[in-house]
Amino acid sequence: MLKVGAGCVCSSHVKAVYLLIRTKQGQSSQQRIHTMLQSKLFDRLRDETPDFHRKIIPVSSELTQPGLALSDEDVQTLTQHVHIIFHCAATIRFDEPLKHALQLNVIATHQLLSLAQQMQQLHAFIHISTAYANCNRRHIDEVIYPPPVEPSKLIHSLEWMDDAIVRDITPKLIGDWPNTYTYTKALAECVVQQESGNLNVGIIRPSIVGASWQEPFPGWIDNFNGPSGVFIAAGKGILRTMRASNDAVADLIPVDVVINLTLAAGWYTAVHRPKSALVYNCTTGGINPFHWGEIEHHVMSTFKRNPLEQAFRRPNANITSNYLINQYWILVSHKFPALLYDLFLRLSGQKPQMMRIFNRLHKAIGLLEYFSSQDWEWNSDNMNMLMNQLSTEDRKMFNFDVRQLNWPEYIENYCIGTKKYVLNEDMADIPAARQHLRKLRNIRYTFNTVLLVFIWRVFIARSQMARNIWYFVVSLCFKFLSYFRASSTLTN
Numbered sequence: 001m002l003k004v005g006a007g008c009v010c011s012s013h014v015k016a017v018y019l020l021i022r023t024k025q026g027q028s029s030q031q032r033i034h035t036m037l038q039s040k041l042f043d044r045l046r047d048e049t050p051d052f053h054r055k056i057i058p059v060s061s062e063l064t065q066p067g068l069a070l071s072d073e074d075v076q077t078l079t080q081h082v083h084i085i086f087h088c089a090a091t092i093r094f095d096e097p098l099k100h101a102l103q104l105n106v107i108a109t110h111q112l113l114s115l116a117q118q119m120q121q122l123h124a125f126i127h128i129s130t131a132y133a134n135c136n137r138r139h140i141d142e143v144i145y146p147p148p149v150e151p152s153k154l155i156h157s158l159e160w161m162d163d164a165i166v167r168d169i170t171p172k173l174i175g176d177w178p179n180t181y182t183y184t185k186a187l188a189e190c191v192v193q194q195e196s197g198n199l200n201v202g203i204i205r206p207s208i209v210g211a212s213w214q215e216p217f218p219g220w221i222d223n224f225n226g227p228s229g230v231f232i233a234a235g236k237g238i239l240r241t242m243r244a245s246n247d248a249v250a251d252l253i254p255v256d257v258v259i260n261l262t263l264a265a266g267w268y269t270a271v272h273r274p275k276s277a278l279v280y281n282c283t284t285g286g287i288n289p290f291h292w293g294e295i296e297h298h299v300m301s302t303f304k305r306n307p308l309e310q311a312f313r314r315p316n317a318n319i320t321s322n323y324l325i326n327q328y329w330i331l332v333s334h335k336f337p338a339l340l341y342d343l344f345l346r347l348s349g350q351k352p353q354m355m356r357i358f359n360r361l362h363k364a365i366g367l368l369e370y371f372s373s374q375d376w377e378w379n380s381d382n383m384n385m386l387m388n389q390l391s392t393e394d395r396k397m398f399n400f401d402v403r404q405l406n407w408p409e410y411i412e413n414y415c416i417g418t419k420k421y422v423l424n425e426d427m428a429d430i431p432a433a434r435q436h437l438r439k440l441r442n443i444r445y446t447f448n449t450v451l452l453v454f455i456w457r458v459f460i461a462r463s464q465m466a467r468n469i470w471y472f473v474v475s476l477c478f479k480f481l482s483y484f485r486a487s488s489t490l491t492n
């Protein structure tokens with residue numbers, strides 16, 4: 001097997017990895033792969049196998065097009081040479097319009113299965129689903145559940161409807177599912193089951209994919225998805241409050257664990273040819289649970305020790321499951337400072353931007369809260385079974401034993417990973433970032449003092465009772481002072 005990015009010694013046994021990839025932002029598939037392989041992620045592999053890139057063969061493909069927009073020659077090459085398919089392309093946006101999500105996650109999966117049926121040497125078809133495909137259930141077994149609707153019926157019904165009608169009926173259609181993403185992933189599992197025929201199929205269901213744990217190095221992350229954006233917003237001092245349950249299990253799974261399990265499942269499916277599709281819930285909660293409250297603590301502690309550059313405020317975020325408390329803090333800690341900052345920008349002749357940033361943040365957080373406010377229980381028997389099938393050497397090479405995961409260390413590396421690889425900040429600049437936080441603290445002290453004096457002055461000027469309290473407090477202070485002075489003179 002070839003572990004791209006991990007520098008696996010067995011890579012010499014792999015003849016080629018055909019990577020279906022679309023053209024994007026004016027870059028061809030080849031150019032995109034070339035850029036991707038320059039990443040630091042592949043440094044180790046580049047050292048160990050300098051010409052590994054020769055084995056990565058780009059195949060131009062677009063999920064929204066008939067036949068996945070594959071050329072005839074590419075279809076021929078793929079049908080002749082491919083042994084294992086790993087199908088992970090999808091839209092993962094929670095706000096994707098239903099028609100589009102259906103096209104990318106369901107219809108494209110169907111098309112890939114049709115192509116797989118033509119492959120002469122195919123040993124295994126591995127489909128990447130999500131642990132939340134069945135998030136309408138509290139306990140989730142490693143089975144494919146009946147779909148909320150027959151996928152083909154839905155596809156045909158939506159075909160003739162214009163986008164506005166589909167948008168209006170989407171909440172009714174998705175019912176118990178929180179978004180079109182999880183809903184279409186549930187339908188995709190059903191399509192895999194219905195259309196797999198004689199193929200040997202495995203379905204991997206990762207929970208919330210986070211930064212790498214060990215391979216190729218700890219803390220690798222390159223996007224804002226899932227918790228990463230939340231961590232960054234909290235580290236920048238922008239996010240101060242979020243609805244999440246302290247005691248709910250945070251089912252994060254490191255990306256390298258998902259990759260290792262996926263590769264191992266590819267091997268098992270090809271060699272053991274299970275009669276029906278085997279589902280692997282790739283989760284941590286049932287094996288080595290960690291909670292959102294603990295995550296909050298470790299994220300805050302890491303960013304206080306390793307601050308992000310140019311923070312808006314000092315990092316100090318709290319989670320709460322109480323709607324009203326959250327709304328209160330949104331008003332006091334998000335909207336009020338944003339308003340003040342935008343006022344400052346306007347007065348200094350610049351374009352206000354903070355309120356816009358907060359509105360986008362609230363939209364994103366609003367979409368994530370469903371997942372951070374409740375618990376699920378996933379059965380992971382197949383993950384354990386697979387581990388027991390591996391030799392001692394393979395178990396180390398394709399490690400997905402999350403019992404060994406040390407969460408505080410993992411979260412620290414994750415946060416530092418967002419700093420280094422998502423924000424491209426230099427660790428050498430941490431002293432300057434700390435200095436910036438000290439400046440923010442002084443601004444806050446000054447602001448609070450001015451505000452307090454101002455409020456007090458307004459109050460004293462208007463109320464006799466406030467004046468009386470003020471004189472009483474001042475005279476009390478004087479009395480204490482004279483008492484201490486007198487008693488210290490006596491003891492001397």
Ligand SMILES: CCCCCCCCCCCCCCCCCCCC(=O)SCCNC(=O)CCNC(=O)[C@H](O)C(C)(C)COP(=O)(O)OP(=O)(O)OC[C@H]1O[C@@H](n2cnc3c(N)ncnc32)[C@H](O)[C@@H]1OP(=O)(O)O
Nearest residue numbers: 092093094095130224225226227229234296317364371372
């Ligand atoms: C209180 C602090 C302490 C922390 C403790 C508590 C933490 C709780 C965290 C809870 C996290 C729970 C996460 C659960 C997720 C479970 C999901 C199930 C798992 C899966 O199967 S799939 C993967 C999940 N999918 C996603 O995460 C995608 C979600 N994203 C979206 O749907 C859209 O991006 C979104 C949020 C609707 C925004 O859309 P839009 O406004 O159109 O913006 P763009 O996507 O086009 O992005 C524009 C630009 O912004 C960057 N970006 C995106 N998100 C963020 C972000 N959160 N923060 C900062 N920046 C962000 C994006 O990269 C784009 O940048 P470009 O440079 O490319 O333009």
Ligand SMILES: NC(=O)C1=CN([C@@H]2O[C@H](COP(=O)(O)OP(=O)(O)OC[C@H]3O[C@@H](n4cnc5c(N)ncnc54)[C@H](OP(=O)(O)O)[C@@H]3O)[C@@H](O)[C@H]2O)C=CC1
Nearest residue numbers: 022062063064088089090092128129130206207208209226
């Ligand atoms: N991230 C997570 O927390 C979890 C993810 N998953 C699953 O893992 C898989 C990978 O997700 P992840 O890596 O996080 O998400 P990404 O968005 O990074 O990956 C999705 C891939 O699909 C490709 N793709 C999307 N639209 C098209 C299209 N029209 N034509 C061709 N290719 C397309 C994207 O290509 P391009 O680079 O061109 O945009 C991208 O490479 C998905 O199936 C997802 O459901 C499951 C559980 C959790």
